[in-house]
Amino acid sequence: MTVLKQPVVLEGEHITFQLNGEIQQDIFLKIKPEVLSLLRRKLNNYSIHLEHVIKEEDNSGKxxxxxxxxxxxxxxxxxxxxxxxxxRFGLETDF
Incomplete structure (x- = not known):
């Protein structure tokens, strides 16, 4: 479910999942055939293609x-x- 809830980019008949790392990539590659066949069947469109990219997070300013x-x-x-x-409650900062 985590992989399927990632942001998706739709360009024509190409669906690109934006994944966070290699673990999600491995999971995506395992479920890709099942998801692709389900989408093709339900949408009655057999020219749909699934792809993935691993997005890099910009932590330079954080x-x-x-x-x-x-x-x-x-x-x-x-x-x-x-x-x-x-x-107010006199809480300690070193915990």
Whole structure:
């Protein structure tokens, strides 16, 4: 189901699944014949082709959150209400 829920690009009779990695690629290659025959039969169109591409994620602008303190700081920036909760309940930052 994860592979089938990935974004799809439709160009004429070519359906291209945008996969996240090699694991999804392996799964896609296993289910491709079954999905292709089902689509061809249900749509009554035997010239449909299924393809896949592995999309690269752009992480150049994002920082990695390794420590608990980094994660908390990120969440504080995203939701300022966390700062108020931390002050109000006297929560520790080192957990």
């Amino acid at each position: 920082r990695k959150l390794y420590t608990s303190t980094d994660k908390l700081q990120y969440l504080k920036e995203k939701s300022p209400a966390l700062v108020e909760l931390q002050k």
